[in-house]
Amino acid sequence: MEGYRRFIPLLIVFAIFAVFFKMMGGDRNPKEIKSVLIDKPAPAFSLPALAEGGAAITEADLKTGKPILVNFFASWCVPCRAEHDNLMKLADELNIPIIGIAYKDDPKRSLAFLDELGTPFTKTAQDRDGRVGIDWGVTGVPETFLIDGDGIIRYRHWGPIVGDSMEKRLLPQLRDLE
């Protein structure tokens, strides 16, 4: 009885150690705040198109019966530049429709940004005052939302889609929907 009881404190220390190790390891980012919108319908919005004279873009554009991505980006955002190649790949090679939302950006600059790097978006809207961003719980750009065919948000990719995060995080979520 006494013999094993003396090891209890040691076991507790090991348990705490294991918990801390698990929390520190992996690709958990403490700055990332879990989205509360997962498994909820995409918030309603109506935004002007980035292209002059284009029709307004609304949440109805998301309900295509197929999975769709919504990408918040800005020309002033450096990580957006970094993930752009992957967005192009998603659009061109995997044929995934992406709606781009230029977040708090000058439309001229957003257009120049897309001119320079290519347009992965099927439609591009502008959210100049960032209000739609707030409705979507966006804390910064880039953020990418995966929406299923019924307009329900299934996954939020926080930060740029770079490195192996496309393979490891975004694509498995996308495959789950298909």
Added chain:
Amino acid sequence: MMRVLFAALILTVTMLPANSAFGVAVDEKPLADPAKEAIARTLMKEIRCLVCQNQSIEDSNADLAKDLRLLVRERIALGDTPAEVRSYLVDRYGDWVLLDPPFNQMTLFLWASPFLFLALVLYGVLTTRKKNTPAPLTTQEKEKIEQLITRGDKA
């Protein structure tokens, strides 16, 4: 001339910290109604700046904090109660947006943990104390003490 410049310099330097002590929100256009502005400002102190994490939006000069201040003022001006504004933000950003975590299923452990640890410590103290209470004296021991005391009396 020099004296005037010097005085101006001192004035600026002394006024700088006094000004910044009011927080960032003071530099913006306040609401016309001072009562509503006061409500909005109190509320801003409770809302987390999501980009800087441990600052309130009242206190932060991050872009998102500025947008959220604008939103808070707008909502209050429209007649929303602080509770309504809070739930508006929680719907979008989750409980994390509140600097003071609410009591719910998610935060149950957070709020209960001090009491839990207190109970654990109390349990620990009580059980070890019981163990340390010496067993009552046996009759032999009592006799021995009696002997010792009486011997002491004689000496």
